[in-house]
Amino acid sequence: MDTAERTELVARFTEEVIEEAEIEALFEASDEPTAYIGYAPTGEMHIGHFTTMRKLADFVEAGLDVTVLIADLHAHLDDAKSPFELLDARSQYYRTAIEAMIEASGADPAGVSFVRGTEFQLEEPYTMDLYRLLAETTLSRAQRAGSEVVRQSENPKLGGLVYTLMQALDVAALDADVAYGGIDQRGIYMLAREQLPKQGYHKPTCVFAPLLSGLSGGKMSASEAGSKINLTDSDETVAEKITGAYCPAGEAEGNGVLEYLRFLVFPVFDERGRPFVVERPEEYGGDLTYEGYDALESDFVSGELHPADLKPAAASAIAEVIDPVRERLSEEPELLASAYPETHG
RNA sequence: CCGCCCUUAGCUCAGACUGGUAGAGCAGUCGACUGUAGAUCGACUUGUCCCCCGUUCAAAUCGGGGAGGGCGGACCA
Incomplete structure (x- = not known):
């Protein structure tokens, strides 16, 4: 290099x-x-x-x-x-x-x-x-x-x-x-x-x-549970949070869902040689496959890719990326329990 | 060491003077509307009123003590 x-x-x-x-x-x-x-x-x-x-x-x-x-x-x-x-x-x-x-x-x-x-x-x-x-x-x-x-x-x-x-x-x-x-x-x-x-x-x-936007719009806030995804969130919790996320159609600015994809999911998927697939009902045009973030963003901004289709795909991709970290932490539950006795004790 | 002020919902605070076991805004939850979320309407939830003791039929409110926080003064050989 x-x-x-x-x-x-x-x-x-x-x-x-x-x-x-x-x-x-x-x-x-x-x-x-x-x-x-x-x-x-x-x-x-x-x-x-x-x-x-x-x-x-x-x-x-x-x-x-x-x-x-x-x-x-x-x-x-x-x-x-x-x-x-x-x-x-x-x-x-x-x-x-x-x-x-x-x-x-x-x-x-x-x-x-x-x-x-x-x-x-x-x-x-x-x-x-x-x-x-x-x-x-x-x-x-x-x-x-x-x-x-x-x-x-x-x-x-x-x-x-x-x-x-x-x-x-x-x-x-x-x-x-x-x-x-x-x-x-x-x-x-x-x-x-x-x-x-x-x-x-x-x-x-x-x-x-960069500091990523929160899922509820605006900055990510440590005190606002719904504004961020935790490393220990289950697939279901990730899905719930992404479903509830602020995600205006066609708007990439301040859109936490897009930012997570851009700065976390795509780089990691790229490393694993894996594409990002959006499953979409035939009614709305059928499935979409993205090799990189730019194509996804332009589809999103143009309106070709609707938030309601993007969200479930983003949720499972994020959950997939986080999964090994959650696994690692769950192998040693005493780590969290002793670090945060009030919430994990 | 002395004096003064503050402590009420997750957050910011009102209520205290003129005792009758508590309110607002924001947040949150749930519906309606959008093929998501938000925005907008509609509804709803939330409390050791910092702690202890006392006065009283009745204390967030009055009296005493204490804890935590803040501000100021004094001391400066």
Whole structure:
């Protein structure tokens, strides 16, 4: 694979890359540049995480050395979303779920390294850097950088601001050439690009995944069960949620069903060499088969493909993609039970 | 250490002064209408009124104590 192909693989299905030329330069300079993505083990993982994780398969295939950070300290620093006592359990659950998603995406999870925040964030080089950054960053700068990531409340804690600076520092601590995450992470990594060089580290290249729309329209909401599909949802539950999803005919913008197909189902089906089939009554024109997303979207936008026909097909495809992850989690029910005692205990 | 304020439905809050066991908006559920969903109509559901004790025939409401949260003041050799 040449540099152009590797770069294209890294950049596909992303929301933004800063800067693509830097990716090319990385591949030119090193045979195996490093990339990292961090997750604070807070709430249960869902399909949104899956679409973001799926890209790690692209990274691995492009020859990046990928590290996944399980940011356990962050999980508590962000408004104590995860109590200290549950950090171990949730970290284990996250790791297993993420490995399952990577594997379901067609990559070997053994090729991805896992690190927990507490393994290095309490050590001296890191903490000294943190204090330096703390001393040099204004409240409003940190506030702005983390506003899309850290929980915003009427009475914000200092932890949220420290969280933001720590994440910027994580990039350097893990020696990552590429910082990857959802587009909501943009503010933090822009701070990293701005501040890390001042502390003698290199400026990280950033790759951002899109944030998918919720099934009820608008943004996906963790607190709204019907707006997202969980990794543990049964086929029936997936079907119910997709059936109830906001899905205006002919409209691709903000259409969660189409987005799930585009960013999750098609890439995974493509990896498996499998087409996406829409079963449709003869009355409406009979079955349709799609090899790629673009053809489906143009049929949908033109009105050729009706939401009522698309939904059942999308539901079973999504269920199929999620299935191995759900299986994996159900093999070890104690993972979820101890990570979320209130809901799975 | 001192003082003041807040705590009512999943969420945001009204009701408290002038005691009679609780309301609105949003959310949610269900119908109607669309070959999906949404929007729009129509209907419906939801509560340890933060906890304990007391006054009273009767306490979300009054009195005392406590918990949690917020704000301010003081202290600064």
